Structure formats: C-alpha cells, structure tokens
Amino acid sequence: MIRVEGLRKTYRMGNVEVRALDGVTLEVTRGEFVGITGPSGSGKSTLLQLVGLLDEPTAGSISIQGTDVLRLSDDERTLFRLNRIGYIFQDYALVPDLTALENVVLPTLARGATERDGTDRARELLRLVGLGERTDHLPAELSGGEQQRIAIARALVNEPALLLADEPCANLDTRASTRVLDLFASINRELGQTVLMVSHEESHRRYFGRIVRLQDGVIVDDTGTKPSPG
Amino acid sequence: MLERERVAVYLASRSLARGSRTGLLLNVAIISLVFTNMILLPSIISGSVELFNEQTIDYQTSDIQVRPSEGEQYIGRVGTLLETINRVPGVRRASARHAIGATLLARNRSVSVPITALNPRDEVEVTRIHERMKDGEFFSGGERGEILVGQYVAGNEDTRRDLFASLGGVRVGERCTVAFANGVTREYVIKGIYETRSYLADYTALVTWEELESVIGGPVDQATEVLVRTDRAHDPAVVKRGLLEAGVQEEVKTWREAITSTVEDSIETFGIINGISMLVSLVIAVVVIFIVITIKAMNQRRQIAILKAIGIHRGVIIRSYLLQVLVICTLGTIGGLVAVGALEVWFSAHPLVFPDGELVPRFEPAALVENAAWLFLVSLVAGYIPAWRITREKILSAMRAG
Ligand SMILES: Nc1ncnc2c1ncn2[C@@H]1O[C@H](COP(=O)(O)OP(=O)(O)OP(=O)(O)O)[C@@H](O)[C@H]1O
Ligand SMILES: [Mg+2]
Numbered sequence: 302m303i304r305v306e307g308l309r310k311t312y313r314m315g316n317v318e319v320r321a322l323d324g325v326t327l328e329v330t331r332g333e334f335v336g337i338t339g340p341s342g343s344g345k346s347t348l349l350q351l352v353g354l355l356d357e358p359t360a361g362s363i364s365i366q367g368t369d370v371l372r373l374s375d376d377e378r379t380l381f382r383l384n385r386i387g388y389i390f391q392d393y394a395l396v397p398d399l400t401a402l403e404n405v406v407l408p409t410l411a412r413g414a415t416e417r418d419g420t421d422r423a424r425e426l427l428r429l430v431g432l433g434e435r436t437d438h439l440p441a442e443l444s445g446g447e448q449q450r451i452a453i454a455r456a457l458v459n460e461p462a463l464l465l466a467d468e469p470c471a472n473l474d475t476r477a478s479t480r481v482l483d484l485f486a487s488i489n490r491e492l493g494q495t496v497l498m499v500s501h502e503e504s505h506r507r508y509f510g511r512i513v514r515l516q517d518g519v520i521v522d523d524t525g526t527k528p529s530p531g
Numbered sequence: 532m533l534e535r536e537r538v539a540v541y542l543a544s545r546s547l548a549r550g551s552r553t554g555l556l557l558n559v560a561i562i563s564l565v566f567t568n569m570i571l572l573p574s575i576i577s578g579s580v581e582l583f584n585e586q587t588i589d590y591q592t593s594d595i596q597v598r599p600s601e602g603e604q605y606i607g608r609v610g611t612l613l614e615t616i617n618r619v620p621g622v623r624r625a626s627a628r629h630a631i632g633a634t635l636l637a638r639n640r641s642v643s644v645p646i647t648a649l650n651p652r653d654e655v656e657v658t659r660i661h662e663r664m665k666d667g668e669f670f671s672g673g674e675r676g677e678i679l680v681g682q683y684v685a686g687n688e689d690t691r692r693d694l695f696a697s698l699g700g701v702r703v704g705e706r707c708t709v710a711f712a713n714g715v716t717r718e719y720v721i722k723g724i725y726e727t728r729s730y731l732a733d734y735t736a737l738v739t740w741e742e743l744e745s746v747i748g749g750p751v752d753q754a755t756e757v758l759v760r761t762d763r764a765h766d767p768a769v770v771k772r773g774l775l776e777a778g779v780q781e782e783v784k785t786w787r788e789a790i791t792s793t794v795e796d797s798i799e800t801f802g803i804i805n806g807i808s809m810l811v812s813l814v815i816a817v818v819v820i821f822i823v824i825t826i827k828a829m830n831q832r833r834q835i836a837i838l839k840a841i842g843i844h845r846g847v848i849i850r851s852y853l854l855q856v857l858v859i860c861t862l863g864t865i866g867g868l869v870a871v872g873a874l875e876v877w878f879s880a881h882p883l884v885f886p887d888g889e890l891v892p893r894f895e896p897a898a899l900v901e902n903a904a905w906l907f908l909v910s911l912v913a914g915y916i917p918a919w920r921i922t923r924e925k926i927l928s929a930m931r932a933g
Contacts, residue, residue, distance in 0.1 A: 383842025
C-alpha cells in the first residue's frame with residue numbers, strides 16, 4: 302500500500318537547518334491501522350504531510366498503491382488526493398466560506414456526486430461523528446471539537462483507500478474520541494481502508510494494529526502485528 | 532469537463548454570498564461607471580455625426596447630389612435633365628441650383644459669398660431651408676429684386692459676436708447691393724434670413740432662377756448642381772443606380788458619398804478620441820478587477836491551500852474567481868445599462884446645445900454590445916492573472932499563512 306524509503310525532509314530557516322525527517326523507511330500494507338507516536342517535534346506531521354502529497358521530501362521515495370507519487374505533476378497529485386486519500390489536519394483546515402455541511406459535501410461534488418447524493422452522504426457522516434446539528438454554521442461559529450469532527454467527516458466522505466489522521470482527537474472529550482476511533486476501526490475493518498494516525502494518547506493504543514515511534518526524525522520503534530497483505 | 536464548472540459555481544456562489552456585501556456593491560458600482568463612461572463618449576460622437584448627417588441632407592445635398600462631370604463647370608441642358616431625373620422611380624423631386632460668386636454690400640460692410648439661384652417650388656421639396664426662416668419669408672416663386680441671406684451673412688449689429696465677416700446685422704426689408712462675378716450690379720431687398728445652424732448653409736444667399744436670368748441677360752439652362760430628394764422608402768444608393776441607368780452622365784453621389792470626403796477626417800479624429808477614452812475606461816476596469824481579485828485571493832490564500840489539499844483542482848479554484856468576476860461584470864453592466872437608459876431619457880428632454888444644433892447622444896445597441904464584450908474580456912484576463920498566480924503557491928506555506 303505505502304512504501305517509503307530513505308525519506309528526508311530538511312527545513313532551512315536562514316542558516317539553520319532543521320532535519321524534520323532524517324531517513325525514514327516504512328512499509329504499510331493494505332488494511333493496516335498504524336499509530337504514529339513520538340514527542341513533539343519528532344516529525345510525525347511532516348511524515349504524514351509527505352505521504353499525503355502535501356509537500357515534497359528533500360530525499361527519498363514514496364510509492365502509494367504502486368504509484369511513484371513523487372513523479373506526479375501538481376495536478377495529478379491533486380487528483381490523487383481527491384480520489385485516494387482522506388487527510389485530517391492537526392488544525393482542521395476547514396474552508397471558512399463554507400458551512401459545516403458544505404465542507405463535507407464539497408469533496409463529493411469534486412468526485413462527481415450530485416448535490417443531493419453528496420448532501421445525504423455528508424449528513425450521514427456528520428451524524429456518525431456525533432454532529433447531527435449545527436451543520437449550517439460556518440466553521441468560525443463552531444467549537445474546536447466540532448470543527449475537528451467536521452474535518453473527520455470530510456476526510457471520510459469519499460471512502461478513501463488511505464486515511465491520514467494527524468491527532469484527530471486532540472480536541473475531543475473521551476466520549477467523542479471513542480466514537481471517532483470506533484468509526485475508524487469499523488471502516489478499517491469493513492472497507493479495508495488503510496489508516497495512519499498520529500496520536501500521543503496511551504488510551505488509543507488498543508485500536509492500533511501497529512505502532513511506529515518517531516524520535517528526532519527517525520523511527521526508533523516499530524511494533525505490532527502486521528496483518529497479511531490483501 | 533462540466534464537473535469542474537459545477538464545483539466552481541458551488542464555490543463562487545458561497546464565496547459571494549458570504550463575502551462582504553458592501554465590497555461587492557462597490558465593485559459593481561465602479562464597473563457600472565466604467566461601462567457608462569465607455570458608452571457615453573461614442574454616443575455623443577455618433578449623436579453629433581447623426582446631427583451633421585441630418586444637416587447635410589436637409590440643407591446642403593438632399594439625398595442625392597448631381598454635379599458637373601469631371602472637368603466641366605456646369606451641368607448643361609438642365610431642363611431636360613430635370614425631366615429625366617423626375618421620371619426615375621424613387622425620385623420625389625429634383626431641384627436645379629446655380630451658384631455664382633458675388634459680393635454683398637449693406638450697412639457699409641461687404642461680404643463675399645456664393646449666391647445660389649433656385650426654383651423655390653422645386654427647392655422646398657428637396658431641402659428644408661424654407662422651414663428655417665429666422666425672419667421674413669422664403670420665396671414663393673418668381674420673385675424679382677429680392678434676396679434671402681443666411682444668418683451668418685446677416686450677422687450681428689455687434690460684429691464682435693460674428694463668426695465670419697457679415698453685413699452688420701441687416702434686417703428684413705433693408706436694401707443690399709450685390710456685385711455679381713460677371714460684372715452686373717443689382718440692388719435687392721432682403722426678403723428673409725434663414726438659420727439652419729449648419730455653418731456652410733448659413734453663409735450663403737439665395738435668389739430665384741428668374742432673377743439669375745435677368746442678371747445673366749437671358750434664359751439659363753445650366754446648373755452647378757441638381758439636388759434630388761428620394762421617396763422615404765427608397766435607398767438613395769438604389770435610386771442613384773436608377774439615375775445612372777436613365778442616362779444621367781453627370782457625377783452622381785448619394786449624400787453619404789458626398790459627405791465622406793469632408794467629414795471622414797473629423798470622424799477619424801472622433802474615432803481616435805473615442806479609442807483613447809475606451810482604452811482609459813478599460814484600463815480602469817482592468818486595475819479595479821485586478822486589485823479586487825488580488826485582494827480576495829490573497830485573503831483566501833489559506834482557503835485556496837485547503838481546497839487544493841482536499842483535492843480540488845487548481846483550475847476549479849481559478850474558475851471560481853473568474854465566475855465572481857463574471858458576476859461583478861454582469862451586475863456592473865446591468866447597472867451601466869440602467870444609467871445609460873436614464874441618460875437617454877434625460878438627454879431626450881435636455882439635448883446638449885451646440886452652436887450648430889441640438890445634440891442628442893445616440894446609444895447604439897451595437898456599441899453597447901461591443902463595449903460590454905470588451906469589458907468582460909479584459910476583466911476576465913485581469914481576474915485570471917492574480918487567481919492563476921496565487922493558486923500556484925505551495926500548499927503548506929500557504930496554509931501556514933493563516
Ligand atoms: N515549515 C517549517 N519550517 C521550519 N521548520 C519546520 C517546519 N515545519 C516543521 N518544522 C520543524 O520540523 C520538526 C518536525 O515537525 P513536525 O510538525 O513534523 O513535528 P510533530 O512531530 O508533528 O510535532 P507535534 O507533535 O508538536 O505536532 C520540528 O522541529 C519543527 O519545528
Ligand atoms: Mg504534528
């Protein structure tokens with residue numbers, strides 16, 4: 302599903318070089334539910350952004366479902382993201398001009414759904430993440446937890462083959478977190494979606510089939526049962 | 532790919548609905564003004580061209596002007612020619628005119644102008660000078676010893692107000708001595724003064740054909756021009772062909788052909804002024820739209836990055852901005868049309884007064900369409916550039932921009 306080799310990302314700020322990722326090699330098979338942990342600044346978000354085609358690595362290679370994604374043009378990457386990847390940003394990244402519902406409907410329209418079908422699907426997902434009401438409000442009028450759940454619904458609405466979640470529960474209480482993680486687990490199980498999720502929470506560990514631990518931009522631990530490829 | 536248009540419409544409609552109303556209204560108002568400005572000058576110009584055309588037809592050339600053939604000074608056997616012309620289908624009436632150089636003297640002042648001899652019964656059918664008598668009356672036919680002068684020939688008592696040399700404000704009933712180019716000198720009573728407001732027509736004087744014959748000392752069967760009025764339903768160009776087919780050997784010109792040589796130059800000048808004014812208007816439109824879209828897209832850098840991150844094609848985002856430009860331009864054009872309509876009503880009631888006539892700006896549909904098309908075209912280009920530029924930014928750096 303995902304094959305990452307020798308991935309490096311160096312940020313240059315003036316004369317200072319920050320090695321956010323310093324040679325990461327990782328293979329994830331289809332249907333895995335992988336947790337990524339590590340201290341703040343260890344490069345978790347950077348890794349997810351690179352796998353999510355939001356940024357380009359300084360060195361290394363990434364292939365997803367057999368596609369060498371670094372060779373794609375900008376437009377091809379956009380299409381790749383639309384068709385195969387659901388991304389939950391650490392800071393939600395909702396479209397401020399769109400209501401909660403419209404934020405979730407938009408990716409379905411881009412995929413060619415009718416507005417009615419898209420709206421039905423969006424409502425269903427918003428209900429699943431526990432946000433049945435207040436869907437006609439703009440993001441600015443909603444709480445952090447509510448915005449986070451909209452971001453989650455948006456990432457899931459097109460049933461992506463790959464779900465990348467950057468601390469999706471950071472702003473949720475225990476009940477809402479459980480609900481979201483149960484949802485991830487069920488789609489991972491039933492639809493065979495591959496999930497990469499960044500989390501610090503000990504309580505999330507039981508959901509992960511595998512845990513990758515980053516520190517200073519390198520993988521220091523990779524434990525867990527790897528389900529047979531399928 | 533209608534898919535993309537659909538998503539672009541979705542985004543644009545939300546963006547407009549949730550953006551600032553006042554900002555949108557302001558943009559629309561500016562585009563309305565630009566459009567009105569683009570329309571006004573060409574309308575005044577075509578209004579003045581129209582006025583000039585009307586004056587030329589009514590007071591100088593009628594619908595068709597027949598003049599001596601190349602190298603000749605006169606049209607000979609004009610009596611027969613008139614009969615021929617009057618039989619051509621579409622001709623309402625032909626009038627022979629004979630111009631002769633002369634110097635007029637009155638109130639101790641002298642003016643050299645051509646005096647035109649004409650047959651009043653024919654003339655009233657082909658020109659409208661008789662409707663423009665400022666004072667006195669037009670000829671009724673056969674008058675002798677009387678003369679009609681144009682308002683600029685008569686002039687003002689305060690000669691500083693005159694545009695040309697004049698007879699110092701002579702009045703109807705006063706006497707005027709005329710020295711003709713052939714050496715004959717006569718004394719006439721001024722029967723009337725006409726005011727057509729056409730400079731050329733108002734700096735002439737008129738006598739009857741009978742008077743001319745008495746000055747020449749015998750029957751005159753020669754004319755310097757024959758003016759032909761066509762029936763309203765007939766195109767002068769078609770009637771002209773009829774005249775040529777009927778065997779008219781002289782130079783035949785429709786009023787439009789007669790006008791071109793003199794007016795073409797000034798129309799060309801008008802065209803240049805008009806082009807400059809249009810260019811300035813378009814530059815304003817370009818700048819406004821460019822700034823509007825630049826500001827809008829800059830403020831939405833983060834939003835653009837988010838859209839790209841979730842897989843919205845860059846072309847869709849650009850289109851959503853162009854759609855907003857289209858909405859602004861459409862509303863602006865509608866606003867401009869309303870303004871133009873209001874101006875049309877206003878000017879019909881209050882024409883612009885010029886020394887040579889009252890001018891009503893003519894708002895021509897073709898000009899409206901052309902200017903609107905230009906406005907849309909340049910606006911789309913002006914919107915495209917910043918949208919293209921700003922959507923090119925890398926996703927993450929734009930997302931951090933906040
Ligand atoms: N745009 C950037 N410019 C410079 N340095 C950056 C940039 N983005 C990230 N970094 C640096 O790269 C390192 C890894 O950052 P990253 O965001 O991947 O950490 P993280 O593991 O996600 O941390 P957190 O748990 O706090 O979200 C950090 O030291 C960070 O300061
Ligand atoms: Mg992070």
